[in-house]
Amino acid sequence: MRTAGQRVKEVRKRRGLSQRELADASGVSLSTIRKLEQGERETARLETLRKLARTLRVPTMQLAGGPNEEDPDAGTVDRWKAVRSALELPPAVVTGLDDEPPTVGGVRAALRETEPLFSGDHFTALSVMLPPLLRDAEALGPEGRSVRVRLLQLAGWLMVQTRQFRAAETALERALDDAADRMEGAATVNTLCWLLLRQGQLSKAYDLAVKWSDEIEPRMSRATPAELSSWGWMLLRVSAAAVRNSQPGEAEDALRLATAAAVALGREHAPENDFLRTFGPTTVKLKAAENAGVIDRPDMVLRIAERVPVFSLKPTSNNRNRHLLDVADAYAKTGNYGEAFGKLEQIHAGSPEWLPNQRYARDILGRVMRGRRTLTGEMRTMADVVGLPL
Numbered sequence: 001m002r003t004a005g006q007r008v009k010e011v012r013k014r015r016g017l018s019q020r021e022l023a024d025a026s027g028v029s030l031s032t033i034r035k036l037e038q039g040e041r042e043t044a045r046l047e048t049l050r051k052l053a054r055t056l057r058v059p060t061m062q063l064a065g066g067p068n069e070e071d072p073d074a075g076t077v078d079r080w081k082a083v084r085s086a087l088e089l090p091p092a093v094v095t096g097l098d099d100e101p102p103t104v105g106g107v108r109a110a111l112r113e114t115e116p117l118f119s120g121d122h123f124t125a126l127s128v129m130l131p132p133l134l135r136d137a138e139a140l141g142p143e144g145r146s147v148r149v150r151l152l153q154l155a156g157w158l159m160v161q162t163r164q165f166r167a168a169e170t171a172l173e174r175a176l177d178d179a180a181d182r183m184e185g186a187a188t189v190n191t192l193c194w195l196l197l198r199q200g201q202l203s204k205a206y207d208l209a210v211k212w213s214d215e216i217e218p219r220m221s222r223a224t225p226a227e228l229s230s231w232g233w234m235l236l237r238v239s240a241a242a243v244r245n246s247q248p249g250e251a252e253d254a255l256r257l258a259t260a261a262a263v264a265l266g267r268e269h270a271p272e273n274d275f276l277r278t279f280g281p282t283t284v285k286l287k288a289a290e291n292a293g294v295i296d297r298p299d300m301v302l303r304i305a306e307r308v309p310v311f312s313l314k315p316t317s318n319n320r321n322r323h324l325l326d327v328a329d330a331y332a333k334t335g336n337y338g339e340a341f342g343k344l345e346q347i348h349a350g351s352p353e354w355l356p357n358q359r360y361a362r363d364i365l366g367r368v369m370r371g372r373r374t375l376t377g378e379m380r381t382m383a384d385v386v387g388l389p390l
Helices: 004-014 019-026 030-037 046-056 060-064 074-079 081-088 104-119 123-138 142-161 165-177 182-198 202-216 225-244 248-265 281-294 298-305 320-333 337-350 359-371 377-386
Strands: none
Touching: 004 030, 004 046, 004 060, 004 359, 019 030, 019 046, 046 060, 074 081, 074 123, 081 123, 081 142, 081 165, 104 123, 104 142, 123 142, 142 165, 142 182, 165 182, 182 202, 182 225, 202 225, 225 248, 225 281, 248 281, 281 298, 281 320, 298 320, 320 337, 320 359, 337 359, 337 377, 359 377
């Protein structure tokens, strides 16, 4: 948890003020500011923080202590209100005089047109288009099962992405209940494991991924590309949960099996053109770099990154962007703040609606800003983009 002094320092640097300039403007002594920022004083009187906050143009309590960074901000919560309502309380569709009830073909066509919005991280458009599409899919009845499952999978993934965790769980559990076979179920469980990882439920994520990886393990001699992709992703979830839960042996074993599945595929493969399930040698390298970042090995992250053909990947959050965040984090941890910030700019240029939802990006930028004596205008702008807590 950050101290009041750390918060003061971060906001001061964002405002482009030196310690002396802040002291002169606020009336708080230079000695007090220095001791507070250097950690010689863990706390300060509320009146002192109020003077600093007034000069820095922030609420006093943002210096004294902020909200839980895991929670989405108020703007994000409001943006997805209609989607959450459609998922958690799907209303009956009432047709008017000029309306016709939705058809399976019509909803499937609408979903097909909407899928690029998911893969391209166009969150604003999705917040508008998704609620009526969910209601139409719900109104289809049993004959609309397959299109409804696919829509719920995508909606669940989107809710995880934007930290609407309860709504994500609702969507994914409904999709899993309606799954027609193991492969369709595994596609949902893959995202469900990611949800558990983001919630910090590491043991639960590990157990679920192990269970499903055992259930869908194919015979390598006659495995289809779709089977290898599904199994490989489940192994990557096993590895991700294990490495975060201080189980290095299990993490390495799962990653080795995922590598075997990728080698058997020989290339990146997207079953049924599903961007969420794209798997192959490059995907395994990306996740190996992620694991190296988790165990605080920035040197290993950068070595793996040299072998990743990142510019051949589409700028979507499932592969390229997450990897670029890992690389940015590695640069920041090794003191190469310029390269770290450059990666953040690269992500923002390709996925401007994705980056603000990433707490990881805020952590990286915070490290960059703490490591520099002065901040550029671009860095202050980026702090606003990612919602860096003040």
